[in-house]
Amino acid sequence: MLINFWATWCEPCRDEMPSLERLRQSLAGRPFVILAVNLGEPPSRIRAFLQRVTMNFPVLLDADMAAAKAWNARILPASFVVDADGRIQYSIAGELDWSAEPQRTLIAGLLPR
Amino acid sequence: MNRRAFLRSTGAAAAAAALPWRAVAASVGDWRSYEVSTRVTILDPRGGARAWIPLPMVDDMPWQLALGNSWRGNASRVQVHADGKYGAAILAAEWPAGEREPVIEVTSRIRTRDRATDFSRPDPAIMRLSAAEHAFYTSATELIPTDGIVKETAQEIVRGARSDIDKARAIYEWVVENTFRDPKTRGCGWGDIQSMLETRNFGGKCGDLNAMYVGLARAAGVPARDVYGIRVAPSIHGYRSLGVGNAVVSKAQHCRAEFHAAGFGWVPVDPADVRKVMLEEPPTHLKIDDAKVVAARQRLFGGWEMNWLAYNMAHDVVLPGTTVKAPKLAYFMYVNGETGGERLDQLEPDSFKYEIRATGANT
Numbered sequence: 001m002l003i004n005f006w007a008t009w010c011e012p013c014r015d016e017m018p019s020l021e022r023l024r025q026s027l028a029g030r031p032f033v034i035l036a037v038n039l040g041e042p043p044s045r046i047r048a049f050l051q052r053v054t055m056n057f058p059v060l061l062d063a064d065m066a067a068a069k070a071w072n073a074r075i076l077p078a079s080f081v082v083d084a085d086g087r088i089q090y091s092i093a094g095e096l097d098w099s100a101e102p103q104r105t106l107i108a109g110l111l112p113r
Numbered sequence: 114m115n116r117r118a119f120l121r122s123t124g125a126a127a128a129a130a131a132l133p134w135r136a137v138a139a140s141v142g143d144w145r146s147y148e149v150s151t152r153v154t155i156l157d158p159r160g161g162a163r164a165w166i167p168l169p170m171v172d173d174m175p176w177q178l179a180l181g182n183s184w185r186g187n188a189s190r191v192q193v194h195a196d197g198k199y200g201a202a203i204l205a206a207e208w209p210a211g212e213r214e215p216v217i218e219v220t221s222r223i224r225t226r227d228r229a230t231d232f233s234r235p236d237p238a239i240m241r242l243s244a245a246e247h248a249f250y251t252s253a254t255e256l257i258p259t260d261g262i263v264k265e266t267a268q269e270i271v272r273g274a275r276s277d278i279d280k281a282r283a284i285y286e287w288v289v290e291n292t293f294r295d296p297k298t299r300g301c302g303w304g305d306i307q308s309m310l311e312t313r314n315f316g317g318k319c320g321d322l323n324a325m326y327v328g329l330a331r332a333a334g335v336p337a338r339d340v341y342g343i344r345v346a347p348s349i350h351g352y353r354s355l356g357v358g359n360a361v362v363s364k365a366q367h368c369r370a371e372f373h374a375a376g377f378g379w380v381p382v383d384p385a386d387v388r389k390v391m392l393e394e395p396p397t398h399l400k401i402d403d404a405k406v407v408a409a410r411q412r413l414f415g416g417w418e419m420n421w422l423a424y425n426m427a428h429d430v431v432l433p434g435t436t437v438k439a440p441k442l443a444y445f446m447y448v449n450g451e452t453g454g455e456r457l458d459q460l461e462p463d464s465f466k467y468e469i470r471a472t473g474a475n476t
Contacts, residue, residue, distance in 0.1 A: 009148065009222060009474065010183040039181050068181070074171065074193045074202065076183040094184055094191055 001082045002034045002098070002107065005062075005073040007041055008049045012095035013077040017053050022099035023107070024057055030111050031084070033057065039076065040065045083110045144224045146180070146474040147345045149362075149422055151448060153206075153467040155215040159453030161208055162215045164465070165432050166448050167341075167424040168193065168202035169223045177423050178224045186217030194433040201425030201445055205433050215452075222474060223422055228381045230415030232278065235376025242336055242373055250336035250373065254428035256303060256443050257328040262310045267332035277335045277374040281382070284329045285414050288384040290401070291315050292322045294392045300460040301366055303443045304328075304339075320444065322385035323370040336373040338426045341446035343367060345471035346420035352409065354393035355386055356420050363469045366446045369417060381417040422471075 004020060006013035017036075024034050034057040038046055046059060062068055071080065075093035083089050089110060096103060149169075155162040169179045184191055188206035195202060208215035242250065253259045270287045271280040295316030302317040304324025309315055315325075323339055330337035344365040348356035357365045369386075371379040390409045391399045399406050430442040432449055437456045442449070447459040448467040457465045 007181055007183075007222075010181065010220070012183050012185055065180070074168070074182060075191070075204070076181045093193065 001032070003037060003071070003080045003082065004034060005037045005039060005068055005071065005076060005078040007039045007076055008045055009041075010076040014049075014053070016077050016095045016098070017055055019096070019098040019100075021054055021056060023104060026099065026104055027108065027111070030108070032107065032111055035060055037062050037067055037073075039068050039073075081107060081110065084112050142226060144178075144226045145346075145419070146222065146224050147422065147471055148220060148222050148474040149343070149345055149469060149471045150218055150220045151467060151469045152218040153216065153448055153450065153465065155208070155450055155452055155457075155465045157452070158208065158210075158212060158215050161210040162212070162450065162452035163208075163432075163434060163436070164188075164206045164215070164217060164448065164450040165445070166204045166206070166217070166219050167445055168204050168219070169221050170423045170425060171195070171200065171202045174423070176226055176228045176417070176419055180222035180224060182219060182221045184217055184219045187212060187215065188217050191217070192433075196425070196427045196430055196445070198429075199425060199427035201427035201430065203430075203433060203445065207434070221422075225419035225422070227419050228415075228417045229412075230377060230380050232377070232415060236378075237376065239376055239378045241375045247336055250338055251331045251334060253331070254443075255441060256305050256307075257324055257331070257428070258307050259328060259332040261307065263307060263328050264332040266310055267329040270329060271333045277372070278377070278380075280333050280335050281330060281337075281372040281374065281380065282414060284326060284333065284335075285382055285384050287329070288322060288326045289387045289410055292317065292325060292384070292388060294318060294322070294385070294388040296392065301368060301446065319368045319383075319385035319389075320446075322388060323368055323383065326370045326382065326384050330370075330372050338371055338379075339368050339428070339444065340371060340423050340426050341366075341368045341444050342421050342423040343446070343469065343471075344421050346473065348418055348420055350412075350418055352390060352394060352405070354389050355409075355418065357471070360470045360472055361468060362471045363467060365469075365471075367421060368444065368446060369421070369423075380415055382415070383413040383417060386413055 037060045039062055078093050080088050081090040151166050153164045168182055189209050190207040192205050206217045271283050274280040274283045292315040298318045301319045302321035304320045306325045306328045327337040327339050344357045344367050369383045371381055373379050387410045391406050394405055427445055430445040437451050439456045449459050450457040450465045
């Protein structure tokens with residue numbers, strides 16, 4: 001599982017989204033999900049953003065930002081790669097091309113066979 | 114608040130400049146959103162570089178909410194640290210040797226709303242601080258001792274005052290009447306209050322004047338703390354000197370103060386801004402009985418206009434990961450940097466530059 005904390009006002013978050021979608025597509029059929037957790041923005045704004053950007057993975061609303069605080073997501077985007085046992089294997093504060101081969105290989109290596 | 118409304122309120126502030134502390138109903142209880150971007154460039158990197166950027170206060174306050182931070186740039190490593198004693202949020206960026214133009218831009222979003230204290234209505238549910246908290250907020254820092262001349266001065270000022278509110282007010286009036294804003298002070302001043310009292314040179318800026326307030330309050334047994342931040346918008350109460358006139362706010366750092374009292378909790382004060390109004394508010398060099406000064410003096414004991422972002426309340430800060438032997442920072446309100454084994458001058462940077470921009474936002 002990849003948990004990505006983001007906001008529409010965060011430019012690096014916006015730039016990163018297409019690479020998350022490409023990663024999802026490249027691992028389609030594998031036991032892998034992406035959860036995009038939005039920090040405290042109104043649903044109307046998120047819906048407007050989703051009309052412009054393709055994101056075929058769930059968007060969760062962290063309305064009071066309690067989840068972001070609990071995960072210590074102070075810098076956006078903040079991403080956490082969680083393995084099948086629920087352990088955080090990797091975390092990163094900042095933008096990344098998730099569809100690049102090193103990241104894809106790393107995540108694929110964590111997936112149960 | 115959208116950009117359009119933000120610009121409108123700016124115009125309203127200009128139109129109201131002749132009135133003392135213009136009442137603006139929209140500011141009471143209304144949240145306003147701001148986006149603040151800090152862009153740092155190390156101009157002459159030698160053997161790698163580091164930069165430290167203050168982030169908005171992490172803890173949610175009834176008057177400020179941190180909505181998030183993001184960064185862009187070519188740093189090889191970026192981490193958020195919490196100062197161990199005070200919890201100040203510090204973004205630390207690193208660049209390896211060979212990076213020709215280290216650059217990072219950090220964007221933060223916050224919401225703020227104005228603070229005002231009704232001293233006629235104490236809330237019985239708000240208790241005194243715990244013994245540990247009381248001890249923490251009445252203790253000395255490296256530049257703010259609470260013994261010797263500081264204690265003697267504080268005792269003289271609060272003589273006859275019984276409650277913490279009375280003591281806090283007596284100290285406020287003393288700072289307003291005895292200090293002055295010295296425009297020649299570098300940055301915001303470092304708050305060496307013992308030297309100020311010993312030399313009886315009471316000139317300085319917010320880092321000196323409000324540190325004087327905090328030191329005297331602590332020495333009088335009233336819990337108090339400095340709050341370090343930056344102005345991000347014009348004053349909608351008509352005070353040109355208490356806001357920023359355009360989006361570039363690189364030199365708009367400003368610190369304030371709070372004291373704690375049972376029934377009221379943390380109470381905002383800002384005697385340094387009273388002296389700023391006297392010096393800078395048009396037509397400038399106002400007398401202490403000028404209507405604008407009187408109104409500001411009344412408002413700034415118990416109230417803050419939140420056209421300002423609070424970073425932290427930290428003293429004696431050690432920059433995480435620093436490789437340079439340097440004294441602790443009296444406070445962490447400015448961007449800091451180092452390269453070539455040297456700390457860069459945070460107040461008048463010549464080998465690095467930073468620009469901070471603030472705008473109203475829609476969130």
